[in-house]
Amino acid sequence: MSDLEIKNKIAESGLVNLDLSQLVPKGKRVGIDLKDFLFQELILKEKEFREKIAAINTDEYNDCYVYIFNSADAIVPLWAYFLITAKLTETAKKIVFGNREDLEVLLMHQAVQTYDFTDLMGKRVLVKGCSDQSIPENAYIELVEQLKPLVKSLMFGEACSNVPIFKN
Structure with a gap:
C-alpha cells in the first residue's frame, strides 16, 4: 500500500466559514x-x-x-x-412600512447588529458567496463593519476560490 496521505488543506487552514443565510430570521x-x-x-x-x-x-x-x-x-x-x-x-413579530425587500433589509440589519461575533475574534473568516436564500447587499456591508475590528482576515467566496477583503 502507499504511504501517501490525503490532507484537507482547507480544513487544516483554520479558516472559519460564515454563511450569512444562517442569520436570516425564520418565519412567515x-x-x-x-x-x-x-x-x-x-x-x-x-x-x-x-x-x-x-x-x-x-x-x-x-x-x-x-x-x-x-x-x-x-x-x-x-x-x-x-x-x-x-x-x-x-x-x-415585526411590522414595517414598505415592500418585502424593505422588510428583508431591516430584518437582516437587526440580525447582523445583534449577533455575537466574538467567537470569530482573531480568526481567518470566509464569508460564503453563494446561498439558496436572497441576502440583501446591505447585510454584507454591515457584516464587514462588524467583523473588521475582530477577525484576523476576511475573505469572500468559496474555500477553493475566494477574494481577500482585508488582513489585520
Whole structure:
C-alpha cells in the first residue's frame, strides 16, 4: 500500500466559514396592502377604515413578519399606519412600512447588529458567496463593519476560490 496521505488543506487552514443565510430570521412574511382598506381603493373614509381594521383577524399574523404598503394611487394619512400597526403589534413579530425587500433589509440589519461575533475574534473568516436564500447587499456591508475590528482576515467566496477583503 502507499504511504501517501490525503490532507484537507482547507480544513487544516483554520479558516472559519460564515454563511450569512444562517442569520436570516425564520418565519412567515405577510404583506398588507392599504388599498384593500380604502373606499373604492382610492379614498380613506375614517369610519369605514377603522371598521375594517377592527375586523382584522390577528391570528393570521401570529408570529409573522408584516410589511405594510399602499399600491393605490391614493394619499393615506400617517395615522392610518398607526392604527393598523396598533392592531397587529401584539401578534406580529415585526411590522414595517414598505415592500418585502424593505422588510428583508431591516430584518437582516437587526440580525447582523445583534449577533455575537466574538467567537470569530482573531480568526481567518470566509464569508460564503453563494446561498439558496436572497441576502440583501446591505447585510454584507454591515457584516464587514462588524467583523473588521475582530477577525484576523476576511475573505469572500468559496474555500477553493475566494477574494481577500482585508488582513489585520
